[in-house]
Amino acid sequence: MEPVSGWDIAALLAKAVTYAATLSAAGCVFFVAYSDDLLQNPERSRIRRLLGASLAAAAIASAATTLLLAASMGGDLASMFDSTYIGMLLRAGQGRATAIRFAGLICALFALSTTRRFQAPAIIGAILAATSFAWVGHIHALRPNSLPTFVLCLHLLAVAFWLGALAPLLIVTRAANGARVGAIAARFGTAALGVVAALIAAGAVLLWLLIDDAARFWSSDYGWLLAGKLATVAVLLSIAALNKLNLTPRLLRGDVSAVGSLKRSITAEMVLGGTVLLITAAFTTITGPPH
Amino acid sequence: MFKNVCLAFALSGALAAGPCLSHAKLQSSTPADSAQLTQAPKTLTLNFSEAAQLARLVVVGDGKEISIPIDKTAKASQSFTLPLPGLVPGKYTVQWTAVAADDGHVTKGTFSFSIAG
Numbered sequence: 377m378e379p380v381s382g383w384d385i386a387a388l389l390a391k392a393v394t395y396a397a398t399l400s401a402a403g404c405v406f407f408v409a410y411s412d413d414l415l416q417n418p419e420r421s422r423i424r425r426l427l428g429a430s431l432a433a434a435a436i437a438s439a440a441t442t443l444l445l446a447a448s449m450g451g452d453l454a455s456m457f458d459s460t461y462i463g464m465l466l467r468a469g470q471g472r473a474t475a476i477r478f479a480g481l482i483c484a485l486f487a488l489s490t491t492r493r494f495q496a497p498a499i500i501g502a503i504l505a506a507t508s509f510a511w512v513g514h515i516h517a518l519r520p521n522s523l524p525t526f527v528l529c530l531h532l533l534a535v536a537f538w539l540g541a542l543a544p545l546l547i548v549t550r551a552a553n554g555a556r557v558g559a560i561a562a563r564f565g566t567a568a569l570g571v572v573a574a575l576i577a578a579g580a581v582l583l584w585l586l587i588d589d590a591a592r593f594w595s596s597d598y599g600w601l602l603a604g605k606l607a608t609v610a611v612l613l614s615i616a617a618l619n620k621l622n623l624t625p626r627l628l629r630g631d632v633s634a635v636g637s638l639k640r641s642i643t644a645e646m647v648l649g650g651t652v653l654l655i656t657a658a659f660t661t662i663t664g665p666p667h
Numbered sequence: 668m669f670k671n672v673c674l675a676f677a678l679s680g681a682l683a684a685g686p687c688l689s690h691a692k693l694q695s696s697t698p699a700d701s702a703q704l705t706q707a708p709k710t711l712t713l714n715f716s717e718a719a720q721l722a723r724l725v726v727v728g729d730g731k732e733i734s735i736p737i738d739k740t741a742k743a744s745q746s747f748t749l750p751l752p753g754l755v756p757g758k759y760t761v762q763w764t765a766v767a768a769d770d771g772h773v774t775k776g777t778f779s780f781s782i783a784g
Binding site: 445448449450451460461463464465467468469470473512513514516660661663 | 690720722723739740743764766767768769770771772773
């Protein structure tokens with residue numbers, strides 16, 4: 377592994393927060409779009425507040441990531457504001473990704489409105505913001521890189537749909553009665569089936585594209601981190617399956633005790649999802665796939 | 668039919684994707700890592716695994732940092748040769764930082780060489 381400084385760790389954490397906040401914002405927009413008729417006003421306004429906080433956090437963390445990467449390049453605080461370092465990062469793909477993310481976050485602001493006619497631009501914004509991470513990174517070293525970029529966009533949209541729905545679902549479990557929680561969880565679960573399948577398929581294609589020499593790949597730092605991510609995702613999928621196959625049917629049957637179980641289950645998913653994003657930030661910041 | 672065309676396009680694109688590259692890594696240098704020289708080198712050459720922009724280059728000798736001027740606005744390249752100031756006998760560590768042109772990732776590294784007295 378390359379030498380890792382405090383600035384690298386700070387940049388890594390800022391990148392993880394950028395992932396989490398951006399995907400959360402996009403997930404909130406998607407969640408409201410497909411479950412709005414099942415939501416009540418108090419839940420809608422809490423989800424809107426969550427969306428507002430996620431949008432602000434995504435914008436701040438995104439800018440902070442670039443500044444911290446510049447500091448990491450120069451190794452000191454002054455480098456954080458060094459225009460040549462920042463310029464190098466922005467020209468090398470970070471600028472394109474950040475510009476697309478900011479455009480998306482601005483469009484997603486429409487979802488803060490209570491009027492449904494602004495939903496379309498908000499969804500476009502959510503798609504742009506969630507897929508902005510595909511415009512910089514390891515896949516851009518592949519030739520050609522249009523298909524890998526498209527596959528990564530699909531992967532990111534699926535992640536935003538799944539992980540981004542967890543916080544709104546938790547809000548619903550705190551406010552709604554068991555049957556309505558069941559109805560919303562069932563709708564999410566039905567859509568998530570196809571989305572998670574797309575997420576796994578896209579992830580498998582990306583993995584295949586990134587692996588050149590399997591033995592070297594899996595014994596590298598990058599391979600170890602990726603193995604850690606895959607193991608965490610496997611646990612996450614198991615919990616999601618438990619929610620869909622056990623808790624949601626119990627909620628639909630009117631079993632109110634399942635609401636508490638669903639809350640704990642969603643909280644566990646959020647912790648594991650955060651871990652996945654942190655690992656992803658680590659292997660996209662401090663290491664890279666072996667040659 | 669449309670689905671089949673999309674699938675064929677996706678598979679052909681995936682199969683056509685070139686070999687995987689990654690962060691710009693230092694493949695070789697002159698002086699080489701751990702080189703023991705009898706004369707002070709006049710230049711320093713860094714060869715990277717892929718095109719990169721050199722962001723920072725510092726030579727540390729006897730606890731003192733010697734910053735090597737680099738053109739940070741130059742086009743990305745796989746190889747950089749930079750003039751060195753006159754170095755006295757001793758042990759030197761080279762610290763470099765680069766940004767990969769393709770994936771935009773920052774990489775850093777160090778290597779050492781010594782000049783016999």
